[in-house]
Amino acid sequence: MLETDVLIIGGGPAGMCAAIEAAKLGVKTTVVEDKDRLGGQLVKQTHQFFGSEKHHAGVRGIDIGVKLAGECSDLKVNALTNTTCTGIFDDGSVGCLRGEEFFLIHPKRIVIATGAYENMLPFPDCDLPGVYGAGGLQTLMNVDGVLPGKTYLMVGAGNIGLIVSYQLMQAGAEVVAIVEALDRVGGYEVHAAKVKRMGVPIFLRHTVTHVSGDGKVERATISKIDGSFKPVPGSEFTVSVDAVCLAVGLSPLIELIAQAGCETRYIPECAGHVAVHDSNMRTSLEHIFVAGDASGIEEASAAMVEGRIAGLHAALDVTHGKADSNELLREFDSQLDELRTGPFGQKARQGKSKLWGLKLPPDEEFEEAPPIIPESGKKPVIECPQNIPCNPCAVSCPTESITIGDNITNFPVLDQGTCNGCGNCVAACPGLAVFLVNRDYSDREAEITIPWELTPPPEKGDKGYALDRTGVAICPATVTKIRRVKKIDKKRLLVAFTVPLDKADEARHFVIVEPKGAEKIETLPPADDIIICRCEDVTQKEILDCFNSGYKSFDEIKRYLRTGMGPCQGKTCQRLILGILARELKTHVSELAPQTVRTPMKPTELEIYASSKEIEPWDFENWQPPGGGH
Amino acid sequence: MRIEKHPILDFARGKKVKFTFDGREITGHEGETITAALVAAGVLTLSKSIKLERPRGFFCGIGRCSSCYMVVNGVSNVRACVTPLEKGMDVNTQVGRGEIASC
Ligand SMILES: Cc1cc2nc3c(=O)[nH]c(=O)nc-3n(C[C@H](O)[C@H](O)[C@H](O)COP(=O)(O)OP(=O)(O)OC[C@H]3O[C@@H](n4cnc5c(N)ncnc54)[C@H](O)[C@@H]3O)c2cc1C
Ligand code: SF4
Ligand code: SF4
Ligand code: FES
Numbered sequence: 158m159l160e161t162d163v164l165i166i167g168g169g170p171a172g173m174c175a176a177i178e179a180a181k182l183g184v185k186t187t188v189v190e191d192k193d194r195l196g197g198q199l200v201k202q203t204h205q206f207f208g209s210e211k212h213h214a215g216v217r218g219i220d221i222g223v224k225l226a227g228e229c230s231d232l233k234v235n236a237l238t239n240t241t242c243t244g245i246f247d248d249g250s251v252g253c254l255r256g257e258e259f260f261l262i263h264p265k266r267i268v269i270a271t272g273a274y275e276n277m278l279p280f281p282d283c284d285l286p287g288v289y290g291a292g293g294l295q296t297l298m299n300v301d302g303v304l305p306g307k308t309y310l311m312v313g314a315g316n317i318g319l320i321v322s323y324q325l326m327q328a329g330a331e332v333v334a335i336v337e338a339l340d341r342v343g344g345y346e347v348h349a350a351k352v353k354r355m356g357v358p359i360f361l362r363h364t365v366t367h368v369s370g371d372g373k374v375e376r377a378t379i380s381k382i383d384g385s386f387k388p389v390p391g392s393e394f395t396v397s398v399d400a401v402c403l404a405v406g407l408s409p410l411i412e413l414i415a416q417a418g419c420e421t422r423y424i425p426e427c428a429g430h431v432a433v434h435d436s437n438m439r440t441s442l443e444h445i446f447v448a449g450d451a452s453g454i455e456e457a458s459a460a461m462v463e464g465r466i467a468g469l470h471a472a473l474d475v476t477h478g479k480a481d482s483n484e485l486l487r488e489f490d491s492q493l494d495e496l497r498t499g500p501f502g503q504k505a506r507q508g509k510s511k512l513w514g515l516k517l518p519p520d521e522e523f524e525e526a527p528p529i530i531p532e533s534g535k536k537p538v539i540e541c542p543q544n545i546p547c548n549p550c551a552v553s554c555p556t557e558s559i560t561i562g563d564n565i566t567n568f569p570v571l572d573q574g575t576c577n578g579c580g581n582c583v584a585a586c587p588g589l590a591v592f593l594v595n596r597d598y599s600d601r602e603a604e605i606t607i608p609w610e611l612t613p614p615p616e617k618g619d620k621g622y623a624l625d626r627t628g629v630a631i632c633p634a635t636v637t638k639i640r641r642v643k644k645i646d647k648k649r650l651l652v653a654f655t656v657p658l659d660k661a662d663e664a665r666h667f668v669i670v671e672p673k674g675a676e677k678i679e680t681l682p683p684a685d686d687i688i689i690c691r692c693e694d695v696t697q698k699e700i701l702d703c704f705n706s707g708y709k710s711f712d713e714i715k716r717y718l719r720t721g722m723g724p725c726q727g728k729t730c731q732r733l734i735l736g737i738l739a740r741e742l743k744t745h746v747s748e749l750a751p752q753t754v755r756t757p758m759k760p761t762e763l764e765i766y767a768s769s770k771e772i773e774p775w776d777f778e779n780w781q782p783p784g785g786g787h
Numbered sequence: 788m789r790i791e792k793h794p795i796l797d798f799a800r801g802k803k804v805k806f807t808f809d810g811r812e813i814t815g816h817e818g819e820t821i822t823a824a825l826v827a828a829g830v831l832t833l834s835k836s837i838k839l840e841r842p843r844g845f846f847c848g849i850g851r852c853s854s855c856y857m858v859v860n861g862v863s864n865v866r867a868c869v870t871p872l873e874k875g876m877d878v879n880t881q882v883g884r885g886e887i888a889s890c
Contacts (some may be wrong), residue, residue, distance in 0.1 A: 191850065192869065203795045217795070274851050284854075286831040286844025293848025293868070301823035302790045302798035305831060305844070328790045372842045373831050410851075612792045648795045691846075692853045694838035723837075724853035724864060729846075 161187040161235070162475045163468065164251060164264030166242045166413060169197020171449025171460040172270035173225040175468030179268075180232035182472040182480050187235040187262065189242050189253055195229065196222035197272055197449075198292065199457060201299040203327070204320055205587035205646070207345075207547040209565050211492060212458035215549035215585055215645075219299075221457070245417035249444060266444050266471035269414055269432070270464060273407035273450035274728045278312060281367040281683035284691050287374025291321045291404035298328050306399025310377045311335040312365050316344035318404030322352050325402075327611055333396050333675035336363040336379055338386060345501070346543050347588030354666040356628030358675070366393060367683035368401055377401050378680050395680040407454050408732055416754040419445055423747035426508030427453030429732070430751050436490070436513055438467035446471050453512075455496075455505045458546075462492045499544040499566030526568045530662065535578035535595035535604075538662075539569050541588060553585035553645055583608050584642035584649055593653075594661050603661035604637055609650040614639065615667060622671055623656045623664035630671045632660045689737070690730035692723020700734060704741055711735060711752045721752050789827050804874035821867040821878055822848070822855055833857050833867055834881040857881050 163179040165172045168190030180186040194200065202218025213221045229236060240255040250261045275290040277283070289305065291313070297303050309330055311322045314337035322332045335352065340362050342349045349359060366380045366388050381392035408429040415421055420433040420441035432440045432447045439446050448467040449460035466489050469482055497506045500521045510517050526542040539550065539559070544566040551559040551569060558576035559569050582591045583606055593606035605623070615621065615636045623634035638653040656664040686696040695718050708714045711721070711734055720734060721727030731752055739746045790798070801817035808830060815824025822845045825833065832842040833855045846854040850869040858879040859865040867878070 193871070275847055277846075284836070284841060284843060286833075286842055289845065290847045290852075293846055296848040296868075297820075297823055297826065297845070298790065299796060301819045301827075302793070302796070302800070303819075303823045303827045304788045304790060305826045307788070327794055329792070373844070610794045612794045614794070650794075688836075688841070691836065691843070694836045694841070724856065725851060728851050729853075 158250075159187070159260065159262045161185045161262060161264045163187070163266045163268065163471045164189070164262055165268045165270060165468070166251070167197065167270035167272055167449070167451070168192075168195035168226075168236065168238070169270060169272050169449060169460065170199055170221070170225065170457045171272075171451070171464035171467075172197070172268070173222075173229055174461040174464030175268045175270060175446075175448055175471070176234045176236075177225065177228050177232060178465045178468035179472040180229070180234050182469065182476060182482075184472045184475045185235075186232075186468075186472075187237065187264070188229065189237045189240045189251075189262070191239070191241045193239050195226040195236055195238065199225075201292075201295045202320075202457075203299050203324060205549070206458065207456075207545060207587055208458040208496065209546075209548050210552060212461065212496070214547060215552070215587055218457065225461075242413060245413060245445070247418075264444075265475050266446065267417075268438075268446045268448055268464070268467045268471055269417075269440075269451055270447070270449045270460075270467070271410045271413060271451045273428075273454055274410050275403070276406040276408055276732060277729045278365070278403050278405045279687045279689055279697065279733055280365060281685070281687055282369060282374075284688045285368055285370060285374050286372070287370065287400045288368060289400055289402050291317050291402050292407075294400075294402050295321050295324065299324065304328055304330055307331060308333055308398045308400075310365060310379070310396060310398045310401045311404060312401060313337060313404035313406070314339075314342045314344060314349065314359055314361075315404060315406070316348055317407075318402075319344040319348035319352060321402060321404060322357060323348070323355075326352070326355060326357075329612060332357045333398055334379070335359045336365060337361050338364050338382060345545050345588065347541055347545070347586075347590040350540065350626060351589050354624055354626050354628055356624065358628075364388070365401055369681045369683070374398065374400055376678060376681065378683070393680060394677045396675045397678050407450060409451050409453060410728075411451060412726065412728075412754050414440065414445075414447060414451065415751070417445060418442060419447075421751070422512070423751075424453065424508045424511050425747070426504045426511065429454075431508075431512070433512060436466075436509075437470045438463055439470065444474075453505065453508050459493060459496050459505065462489050462496065465489050466493075495565055496546055498564065499546060501543070501545055502566075524568075531571075531573050531594065531596075533596050534573075535593055535597070536573055536576055537571060537578075537580075537582050538592045538594050539571060539582075539590065540592070541569055541586075541590045544568065545588075547587065549585040549587060550582040550591055553581040555579060555581060580606055580651055581642055581645055583651055584645040592665060593651075596658065596661055598655060601658055602655040603658050604653050604655050605634075605661065605664050606638075606651050606653040607666060609639075609652040610648065614650050615652060615654075615669060619669060621654075621667055621669035623654065623660060624666040624668060625663045626665050628666070630668070631663055632656050634664065634667055636667065689733050690718070690720040690723065692725050692729070693719045695720050695730070697737070700737055701741070704738065709738070709742065710750060711738065712750070714738075715752060726754075727752050788829075801872075804872065806872060806874065806876040806878060808878045809880055815872045817874060818871050821857065821859065821865075821870050821872050821876070824872045825867070825878070832880065835883065837883045840882065 162184035199222030380388040446467040598604040622630040
């Protein structure tokens with residue numbers, strides 16, 4: 158039996174930050190993490206984050222993960238990796254599994270920061286090898302450096318779909334298209350602009366209707382959809398791809414929360430069922446806190462602050478409030494408010510307001526950013542048209558020529574008079590949305606400097622084409638200079654090339670070989686049924702038959718068809734089945750009961766439980782609170 | 788397919804080791820996931836589903852969806868996407884529910 162003051166389940170950004178704040182208060186802190194290292198989703202995020210310096214803006218996700226893990230170890234947090242928490246019992250003990258070893262932890266307080274799981278999209282043959290979750294593909298590609306094919310179709314134009322598309326291209330793959338069911342791009346415009354100028358078309362109001370191939374995906378059929386999300390007959394076309402990548406949203410992972418008995422509620426703005434929690438991140442059970450994606454899908458920046466709040470409150474409970482943390486807590490609250498301002502923070506703001514019984518904040522409209530087009534000299538052109546929470550361009554500028562102001566969702570404003578054309582802002586912008594344009598390069602040519610993060614980079618003197626914002630080749634271009642601004646980013650290159658003067662406002666990318674568009678190929682008919690529960694091989698038809706013979710709830714269907722009883726325990730199918738039920742019952746998912754969750758969370762052979770061994774307790778005896786305790 | 792050149796990342800791959808997949812010898816890197824080693828060698832089907840024996844590859848890549856369960860050193864239901872590769876591992880396509888396939 159292992160005793161600890163605060164136990165954190167999940168070692169992602171939320172869990173690590175919870176651990177850091179708890180340990181800083183001098184309480185014994187333990188983190189259990191399923192994977193072999195701390196970091197959660199951060200371990201695969203090669204892009205620079207948005208936000209402000211407080212949220213590590215401009216730093217790549219992977220580096221933030223390493224930094225937080227380092228802080229945990231400096232603060233002597235006991236990190237149990239390769240360990241899965243399988244259940245929280247009524248007596249407050251927590252069951253954990255490490256390899257074949259089952260053991261119990263007795264914490265005084267628990268913070269659940271288990272993150273999220275990826276949503277599945279059902280369509281004929283959606284279970285063929287070659288249909289991958291965006292996060293899964295990102296892990297394989299960025300952690301192990303392996304790609305399962307050369308050509309991809311991305312489904313979903315939210316930030317994840319856009320970022321993973323770009324990262325696929327960084328890894329040398331080809332993204333033939335991005336399809337998005339909505340009539341607009343859900344992610345940041347700067348992320349969309351980045352892939353569009355590299356020639357990737359984004360088809361709005363389109364979806365993938367089926368895939369086909371011999372034992373693996375070889376082709377994907379895309380169709381236009383109407384206002385009620387139904388495919389428009391005759392609009393389909395097929396492309397040849399090795400893989401289809403699904404970036405259709407995340408759902409909070411709440412199995413442990415539900416199993417522990419915390420009250421849950423369906424909040425669409427939080428992306429699913431979440432634990433009811435207050436603004437201190439405490440759930441309906443006094444000893445259990447929640448933080449990060451598990452408490453509602455947001456971004457890592459918000460997950461980190463929520464983690465800090467949860468960790469601090471959990472620790473304050475243990476020390477019986479013997480620490481003056483009010484100022485710190487006020488600071489965290491204001492950071493969260495800051496992150497949740499603007500149109501992109503709207504969902505989170507509304508979801509949390511619902512949970513806390515506050516009046517719903519009004520919808521915020523996007524403002525149009527005023528275009529900044531310098532007329533002469535070498536000046537940055539900032540193409541950042543939305544109120545996103547971000548400011549590295551301003552922070553990186555040595556002459557303070559770019560200002561954002563106190564509200565981090567303000568647009569960047571450029572003072573052309575003081576700007577010296579150094580290009581730091583081009584190197585710093587995580588959205589790759591700043592370019593230098595030098596209209597005085599020569600009588601007939603302008604020089605464009607673009608941020609470059611692809612392999613292979615061009616070389617000085619290379620001749621090729623300039624592409625416009627939609628990826629169309631518009632004119633010949635010659636590379637004049639390649640450099641780095643090492644103190645800002647060690648990897649990113651700044652590539653300068655010349656174009657005819659009249660193309661200065663259009664040229665935004667450089668290629669040596671002109672890109673070719675996706676080729677349409679023959680469409681094969683779809684399979685006539687859809688796998689909904691992949692663990693138990695249950696199809697949509699079987700579920701509908703079951704429904705029509707009187708089984709009307711998730712638990713009833715589960716008992717009859719075993720859906721949700723396979724090893725993934727409903728992570729893939731629960732959302733889909735609730736969706737089918739809601740459709741058939743003409744109601745909303747929020748009105749339906751999710752599945753009843755029982756321990757263990759990860760199907761385990763019962764023998765392992767029977768053999769529940771004592772594990773070597775971590776050496777809390779010789780443990781020193783950092784800084785001599787507060 | 789292995790990514791050889793990346794503009795941002797340097798992959799610190801473990802030393803090369805041999806293992807078997809359905810009896811065939813394959814080379815991978817120690818410490819990478821079994822899925823990574825197989826996908827790099829062009830193997831996309833990791834299991835056959837339990838009733839319909841449909842081919843399945845990885846899906847979530849983080850140990851949550853059960854799509855990649857394989858029989859490793861005689862033990863079934865091993866999550867290939869989160870299990871590090873070791874020298875000499877005997878990896879097999881899992882057909883149906885684990886127990887049946889562990890022969
Ligand atoms: C492709 C992509 C791009 C993104 N880009 C950005 C970005 O630019 N900026 C940004 O701010 N955010 C970004 N995000 C979002 C961000 O990654 C998440 O919001 C953040 O990681 C959530 O943190 P978390 O700690 O709640 O969860 P996670 O990072 O998912 O961590 C949860 C951890 O808990 C562990 N765990 C789960 N269950 C158990 C259990 N039972 N026992 C033990 N351990 C368990 C998991 O293994 C995992 O390590 C992106 C996400 C994706 C997928
Ligand atoms: S080019 Fe240099 S001086 Fe001008 S705005 Fe950018 S960072 Fe500031
Ligand atoms: S221009 Fe500035 S605010 Fe806009 S994405 Fe780039 S760094 Fe962020
Ligand atoms: S791919 Fe989902 S569990 Fe391995």
